[in-house]
Amino acid sequence: xxxxxxxxxxxxxxxxxxxxxxxxxxxxxxxxxxxxxxRFFVLSGESFTPEAQNKLLKVLEEPLSGNHIFLFxxxxxxxLPTILSRLIVVAGNRSIPPETKVFVxxxxxxxxxxxxxxxxxxxxxxDNDESSKLRHRTKEVFSQIEKNFAESILDQTGIGxxxxxxxxxxxxxxxxxxxxxxxxxxxxxxxxxFMCPPGF
Numbered sequence: 771x772x773x774x775x776x777x778x779x780x781x782x783x784x785x786x787x788x789x790x791x792x793x794x795x796x797x798x799x800x801x802x803x804x805x806x807x808x809r810f811f812v813l814s815g816e817s818f819t820p821e822a823q824n825k826l827l828k829v830l831e832e833p834l835s836g837n838h839i840f841l842f843x844x845x846x847x848x849x850l851p852t853i854l855s856r857l858i859v860v861a862g863n864r865s866i867p868p869e870t871k872v873f874v875x876x877x878x879x880x881x882x883x884x885x886x887x888x889x890x891x892x893x894x895x896x897d898n899d900e901s902s903k904l905r906h907r908t909k910e911v912f913s914q915i916e917k918n919f920a921e922s923i924l925d926q927t928g929i930g931x932x933x934x935x936x937x938x939x940x941x942x943x944x945x946x947x948x949x950x951x952x953x954x955x956x957x958x959x960x961x962x963x964f965m966c967p968p969g970f
Contacts, residue, residue, distance in 0.1 A: 777804040780811045785902030786949075787815030792825035799829060799837055807836060814842035816906045817949040823850050830856040844909060847942055848949065866914050870907075874914040879969035889959045904955055905948045912945050915966070933967050940965060 780798050782791050795813060803809050813826075818841075830853065833839055843849060846859050877888055892911075896904045919934050944961060947953050 778807065778809040780809075781814070782812070783814040785816050785906060787813065787818040787822050788951075789819065789821045789825055791815075792822045796825070796829055799834060799839075803836060809837050811837065811839045812842065813840070816844060816902065816909065817848055818843065818853075819949055819951055820850060821951075823853050827852060827856070845913065847945065866910055866917075870910045870914055874911060874918060877911075877963075878915065878918060878966065882964060885963035885966065886960065889956070889963055892959070893956060905953065908948060908955055908959065909945065912941060912962070915962070916941060919967075937965060937967055 780795070782795055784791055791813075795811060799809070799811055830839065841849070841853075841857065846854060849857075873888070873892070877885055880888065892907075893904075896907055916938060919938055922934060941962060944958060947958055948955070
């Protein structure tokens, strides 16, 4: 939507950025500037579907003169490599809710059976949430798991480091499935509960 009083500013903020959102942006950016000057486009989403990202490729590769495009995502891994190669990435610190940190600490310490109980409770607590909100909550959990294990590498040696790095690599890969149009959050969480190394 344009900013009141400044027609050359456009923003689209969604929980899940879809093809239709990309098409709207492409349509808006192809029009002429109201002031014949600089134009700003802000695209923000907790996730961008692969289809939406592919739709943006050409525009990001060859933006019209005077157009400045900003993409906001929780972390760079949410975007395809082909998209990232066309961007200048600026990282920031994302705030994780305290309750998520507590959940993750207990999740890591728990046995597989305990983790499955936690997954079931987590899903029930978010049962009334829209799909995109549930995905957002799940991504927060995964981000904190990644942070905890990444920090633990400093205190590990040998096989411990190897196990942790393999897990982190797998987790980052699995997390991308949350950006699919209709992901099975339950299966993704259960898989992470199974493959997560014993707590430290």
